[in-house]
Each structure stands twice: as structure tokens, then as C-alpha cells.
Amino acid sequence: MAPVVLVRADAGPRIGSGHLVRQLALADLLAARGAEVVVVTTGDDPRITAAGHRNLTVPEQADATGRPWPVAAQLADARATIERAGGAVDVVVVDHYGLDHVWEAEVRRIADRVVAVDDLAGRRREVDLLVDHNWYGAGSAGRYDGTVPDGCELLLGPRYALLHPAYAELRKESSPAAVPPRRLLVSFGGTDPAGETRTVLEALRGRPAFERVEVVVGSRAALAPGLEDLVADVPGAELHVALRSLAPSLQRADLAIGASGTATWERICLQVPAIVTTTAPHQSGVTRALAEAGLTTWAGLVGEVGVDGYRALLDRAAEGALPLPPPLVDGYGAARVAHAVLPTRPTGPDDGLRLRLAGPEDAPVAVARGDDPAGWVAAGNRFASDLVVPDVVVVVVEVDGVPSACLRVTRDGPDVDSINHIDILDKRAAGIMDDVLDRLVWPCSEGEPTRLAALVPGQGGR
Known part of the structure; x- marks a missing residue:
């Protein structure tokens, strides 16, 4: 049974x-792992059923205010959620500020x-696993100290960014943004x-x-009067409303x-440079931290930037003065x-384990550890050099x-100091590393191209 x-x-x-989203x-x-997913909301949302999941609704609470x-x-x-579920479930996932x-x-x-x-921290939780894909600067890892039960597993930081699977595939095809930028994307999310x-x-x-200027509005309801006329006044601009995914438009953008x-x-x-305007105070912490670390450009809060502010930032973009994303x-x-x-239930010791040679698209696997921007830069430089x-x-x-x-391997074998921990994806994690190290060999001789064979029984390296 699923x-x-x-x-x-x-x-x-x-x-x-x-x-x-x-x-x-x-x-x-x-669902790809075999689960039946039921999404409970306070109103029907066609995106849920369009994605192939069940949508159950509960009444909106009249005094549901505050965080x-x-x-x-x-x-x-x-x-109400328990009643609508109609019985026991295997896992409950909650993503709600209230x-x-x-x-x-x-x-x-x-x-x-x-x-x-x-995203917020500061609230007591009664959970077995907590996920927060944000980064608020050095010390972010301690934001949930004292708010979760003993034994609660924490998945913290951009390594766990909850993006649609399409982004992983599109990233492999992405090329560096043009400088100065030629293609612009303007999008303020589902509402503006x-x-x-x-x-x-x-x-x-x-x-x-x-x-090219792509202007994306999240819904017809968010399409302000006169916006279509403004888009028509900008050369090369086109308007999109309620796109199924922003990913293709974002991949085309240089800014x-x-x-x-x-x-x-x-x-x-x-890898798209950005000018970011925060629409809510609780979101400013992440953007401020990234901007202070030199990793993005923070314009300010909505309503504070203004036409002149955006023009000044567009001038900086044209000069190639905006930071590139890490x-x-x-x-x-x-x-x-x-x-x-x-968690996976393996059928054997080799089930699900694969080794392959790294490419440039794998930099985040080596870099996105800890919460120190200087460490990210150093790891990124070393990764690029090692390739x-x-x-x-x-x-x-x-x-x-x-x-x-990512494992760094030399002629003498794996560089143990460079080995990053393997995520605790399942109960096999503790035993995987020794198994991996046992399989790494360097079949090199004089005059033969330097290469690595990463061997799993029945499978050669890439």
C-alpha cells in the first residue's frame, strides 16, 4: 500500500x-517515491489537482491572525484537518506561519x-524533522536551538531549497549571464x-x-489596471500571466x-544576477544577509525603491557592477x-548508490556546506581548480x-580531509562512506590519460 x-x-x-508552490x-x-499526497488548504486551488494530487479543504478560522x-x-x-483526512496517514507536513x-x-x-x-524560527515546534532552506548569515544553524524536541532532525540552508525538479535539469543547460544583460525578467511572485x-x-x-523583457504576473487577479499598456510602451517587452512555471523564463534571463x-x-x-525587492519584512533578513555578503543586490522594501531607484540599479547592471550568484x-x-x-528502504547494500565524475554543474554539492560565505567562495574556487x-x-x-x-581523489587515493559528509538520506548513510572509499581506484599508467574509474558492481564510471 502506498x-x-x-x-x-x-x-x-x-x-x-x-x-x-x-x-x-x-x-x-x-509522489515519484510512491506516495499518495493529499494537500489540505482553506480553499480549492486548481494547481493542486493539476499536479495530480488530492485537494481537501478546511474552514477558514475567523480569529486566525498572528504568527x-x-x-x-x-x-x-x-x-478539521484530521476529520477531512478520514483516518491515519504516514506523514504530516506543515508549511504555515499560523x-x-x-x-x-x-x-x-x-x-x-x-x-x-x-522560515521564521522562534516558534516552539513538535516535529520529527524541520526544514528551513534560508540563510540569515553566519550562525544561521543555531536559529532553532531550544525550539525543537531532542532528536529532531534539522535540514537547514540553501542545500535544501524546495524548488521544482525542473530547476535541476535546467541548471545543467544554463550558461553564464551576458554582461551587460540583454534579457530581463520582471516577476514579483504570485501576487504584487x-x-x-x-x-x-x-x-x-x-x-x-x-x-527581451519578460514581465510575469502570477494571476489575472494580480494584473493591475493599465499594466498591459505599460508593457506595450517598453521595447522588446512581453507580458505573461499565470505561467505554469517561471523556470524557462528565468533560464533565458541575464538579469x-x-x-x-x-x-x-x-x-x-x-545563475541569474538579481535586483531583489523584499515584499515583506520577514523576508528581508535573508536578502539583507546575502547582500551584505556580496551575493545579491538588495533594492529595499516595496514602496521605498521608486522609479529613480530602479533606474540607478539598472545603470549598475549595465556596467556589470552587480554581484554574480554563488x-x-x-x-x-x-x-x-x-x-x-x-526514507529509502534498500533491497541490498548497493541499492541506489552510484558514483560518477563531477562536472561544473556539481559545484553546489561541494560548496553549499555550513553558513560561512568566505568558506563558500574558497570551496568554489578549489572545486573549479580541481576540475x-x-x-x-x-x-x-x-x-x-x-x-x-563530493570526494576529491588523487593518485594516492581519496583525500580524506576533503570528504564532505553524506546527507542522512536514509538509514544506510552511516555505512555508505566506507563502501564508497573501498571502490575508488586510479587505473593510471605512464602515457595513459589521467582518469578515474569509480566502480560500483556491474557499473563503470562515466
């Missing part, structure tokens, strides 16, 4: 679409395993209540034209202007989380198709 995963998330004009990315990967909601509202929502340990303790009546996806898209378009009028949230990690994954996100974050939500040094080969360890570690 495991059942119940997801509780919401979307709407007030809270945006970010929670639901990232849960749909996770849901698709859980978190009052205890009575949380309990009412949890009990719900905390009160809701989580109540839903344990129907699930032995509860998972939270969070402050009308920031209009401000950017006004800043573009009368400027030297981009070859993106938009909101923070999950879009930050989407842009970094596809190699922190490879697009496999949601897959890593899916493995942790539903071209004749006497060094970098091997990627994959578990169930997910890149999990």
Missing part, C-alpha cells in the same frame, strides 16, 4: 503563493511522523499588492532597450528583478527533503539519484 503524506499549506493574495515541488517528488495563530484557532484547524507545536501535537493523533517547513511591477516598467521607459522568498533560490540555481543551489533540495520525509588539474579527480556520490557528496 504511503500517504498529508500536506497543510495555504496560498492567497494576503500571504502569497510561496508556501503552496514549494509544497507542490515536494509533493511531486514524494502563530491563537491556540483555539490552531486546534480547530487541526481537528501553526506551531499546538497544531502539530494535535495531528499526531493520525500520524507517527510530523514534518515542519519553516504594492504594484512594484508597474514601478519597474516605468523605470524601463525611455532607457536603452533590452533585447532578474523581483521579490525574495523561494524566488531567491530559483535565481541562484540558474554556486549554492543545484535544484536537488526538494529531492533531499523528500528522501528525509520518506582542470590533471592529478585530481572529483567524484560525486549519488544516493537514489540525488547528489550527496
Whole structure:
């Protein structure tokens, strides 16, 4: 019988679409692992059924305000969720600013395993696994100290960015952004209540034209009056409404202007420099930290940047003065989380284990460790160097198709000091490393091209 995963998330004009979008990315990967995914919301959302998942609805709580909601509202929502579920499920995943340990303790009546996806920290949780793909600067790893139970597994940082699986594939095909940028993407997410898209378009009028300007609005409801006329006034501009995925437009871009949230990690994954305007104070921490580390450009809060502010930033972009995104996100974050939500049950010691030679697209596997930007830069430089040094080969360890570690191998064998830990994707993790090291050999002789054979029984290296 397929495991059942119940997801509780919401979307709407007030809270945006970010929670639901990232849960749909996770849901698709859980379904690929054989799960039946049921998404519980306070209103029907066609995106859920379009993705092939069941959508159950619960009543909106009248006093559901604040972060978190009052205890009575949380309990009412949890009990409505339990009633709609109609019985026990294997896992409950909650991604909601209004719900905390009160809701989580109540839903344990129907699930032995509860998972939270969070951004805020500071709330007590009653979960077995907590995921936060954000980075708030050095010390981010300690944000949940004292708020989760003993033994709760933490998956923290951009390595676990909850992006749609398409991003992992598109990243392999991405090329460096042109400088100066020729193609611009303007997108402020599923909603744009402050009308920031209009401000950017006004800043573009009368400027030297981009070859292409893609303006993406999340829904017809978010299409402000007069916006279509503004788009028509910008040479090379075209308007898209309610795209199924932003990924293809983002891949085509040399520069993106938009909101923070999950879009930050989407842009970094596809190596697109960005001008970021934060639409909510709770999202400013991540953008501020990235900007202070020299990893992105923070324009400011919505309503504060203005036409002149965007024009000044566009001038900087034309001069090639904006920072390039670091190699922190490879697009496999949601897959890593899916493995942790539903751990693999191997049929044998070699099940799911694969070794292959690394390519440039694998830099995040080596780089996205810890929370020190200087360490990321150093790791990225070393990784790039190792790919071209004749006497060094970098091997990627994959578990169930997910890149999990990079091993630096020389003629003398694996460089133990360079070995990154393998993610705890399943209960085999503790025994995998020794198995991997036993299989690495360097079949080299004088005059033969330097190469590595990464051998798994019945499978040669790439």
C-alpha cells in the first residue's frame, strides 16, 4: 500500500503563493517515491489537482491572525484537518506561519511522523524533522536551538531549497549571464499588492532597450489596471500571466528583478544576477544577509525603491557592477527533503548508490556546506581548480539519484580531509562512506590519460 503524506499549506493574495508552490515541488517528488499526497488548504486551488494530487479543504478560522495563530484557532484547524483526512496517514507536513507545536501535537493523533517547513524560527515546534532552506548569515544553524524536541532532525540552508525538479535539469543547460544583460525578467511572485511591477516598467521607459523583457504576473487577479499598456510602451517587452512555471523564463534571463522568498533560490540555481525587492519584512533578513555578503543586490522594501531607484540599479547592471550568484543551489533540495520525509528502504547494500565524475554543474554539492560565505567562495574556487588539474579527480556520490557528496581523489587515493559528509538520506548513510572509499581506484599508467574509474558492481564510471 502506498504511503500517504498529508500536506497543510495555504496560498492567497494576503500571504502569497510561496508556501503552496514549494509544497507542490515536494509533493511531486514524494509522489515519484510512491506516495499518495493529499494537500489540505482553506480553499480549492486548481494547481493542486493539476499536479495530480488530492485537494481537501478546511474552514477558514475567523480569529486566525498572528504568527502563530491563537491556540483555539490552531486546534480547530487541526481537528478539521484530521476529520477531512478520514483516518491515519504516514506523514504530516506543515508549511504555515499560523501553526506551531499546538497544531502539530494535535495531528499526531493520525500520524507517527510530523514534518515542519519553516522560515521564521522562534516558534516552539513538535516535529520529527524541520526544514528551513534560508540563510540569515553566519550562525544561521543555531536559529532553532531550544525550539525543537531532542532528536529532531534539522535540514537547514540553501542545500535544501524546495524548488521544482525542473530547476535541476535546467541548471545543467544554463550558461553564464551576458554582461551587460540583454534579457530581463520582471516577476514579483504570485501576487504584487504594492504594484512594484508597474514601478519597474516605468523605470524601463525611455532607457536603452533590452533585447527581451519578460514581465510575469502570477494571476489575472494580480494584473493591475493599465499594466498591459505599460508593457506595450517598453521595447522588446512581453507580458505573461499565470505561467505554469517561471523556470524557462528565468533560464533565458541575464538579469532578474523581483521579490525574495523561494524566488531567491530559483535565481541562484540558474545563475541569474538579481535586483531583489523584499515584499515583506520577514523576508528581508535573508536578502539583507546575502547582500551584505556580496551575493545579491538588495533594492529595499516595496514602496521605498521608486522609479529613480530602479533606474540607478539598472545603470549598475549595465556596467556589470552587480554581484554574480554563488554556486549554492543545484535544484536537488526538494529531492533531499523528500528522501528525509520518506526514507529509502534498500533491497541490498548497493541499492541506489552510484558514483560518477563531477562536472561544473556539481559545484553546489561541494560548496553549499555550513553558513560561512568566505568558506563558500574558497570551496568554489578549489572545486573549479580541481576540475582542470590533471592529478585530481572529483567524484560525486549519488544516493537514489540525488547528489550527496563530493570526494576529491588523487593518485594516492581519496583525500580524506576533503570528504564532505553524506546527507542522512536514509538509514544506510552511516555505512555508505566506507563502501564508497573501498571502490575508488586510479587505473593510471605512464602515457595513459589521467582518469578515474569509480566502480560500483556491474557499473563503470562515466
